[in-house]
Amino acid sequence: MRMPLALVPAVAAGLAVVGLAGAALAHGPTPQKIDQSITIQAPPDAVWKVVGDFGGIGRWHPDVAKAEASGGNVEGTTRRVTLKAGGTLVEGLDEWLADGRTYSYRMSDPDLKALPVSSYSATLTVTPDGTGSKVSWIGRFYRGDTGNEPPENLSDEAGRTAMNRYFADGLKGLKAAVEGRTTH
Template sequence: MRMFLATFLLALAANAALAHGPTPQKIQQSIAVAASPAAVWAVLGDFAGIGTWHPDVARGEGSGGNGEGATRTLTLRSGGTLQESLDEWKADGMTYSYRMGEPDLKALPVSSYSATVTVVPDGAGATVSWIGRFYRGDTGNEPPDALSDEAGRTAMNRYFADGLKGLKAKVEGKPAP
């Protein structure tokens, strides 16, 4: 009986080690902008205004302004739609945090995400940081490559990088990248 119990417990432990769900992913990007923090925040701080500076966004629509619970719907140039809601908006700290609603795997291959953007002084200019936390598109144990952790990291990094470059170009008065 002891041998059976030991074998059963070993098998159970082995299965638990092999059967793991998704792990939380995190990305962070930042960019220096040759403008005052206030000038950067005047563009970035409008939660629904992302379509005016993010080159991947074909159209952005929002409701609720910059109040907690505000929403925005972003239609991406590559296809798909992002539904996002504002969790926290602090003008005095030049920062806001938001999260995705229902996932659209065509838009981004992630099942959920939350993000925070922040503007801080940096010499004569400003630095914008964008931090995101997310889970891959397929939360099963064996996701297809297109919905894996790597696919999620690649897509989120590209989306953040494109956005930061677009914001920099808009605030500095240069052509969009």
């Protein structure tokens, strides 16, 4: 049976709407990105001496209760970061470049109590900035609930808020540690 030509545009439009609705419902999470930096009044080598120790995050990040690392600053090293607010981040070192004063790492195991994200990777870099240094911390992550309709506490916004706070607190703590001030 042939469809009357007058109905073809209407049927095609209807199928397009159904197709778009289906695609929208099938769409999962999109990667999120945060990018923060801070200027520190100290030479890059002095800043790198503090922040460049992958296992030493507990010495400068005020949200960290303790950090344990195995393997030093070698690719494949794992660190366990226990947060004061609860939860533990298990992170693996992907790349550590002393000459570039940079390292990249990723979360191995999600802990939604620690951060409401299902996965993340991050890069921390120290560069010269006038007479001081600029520290950049860039992260990419997926929200805590990767389903199509996440609860508010595991949404993209919850992930962005938590990751931005964690990075900002860390950078402020690093600045205080290097410049010799307390963070409280």
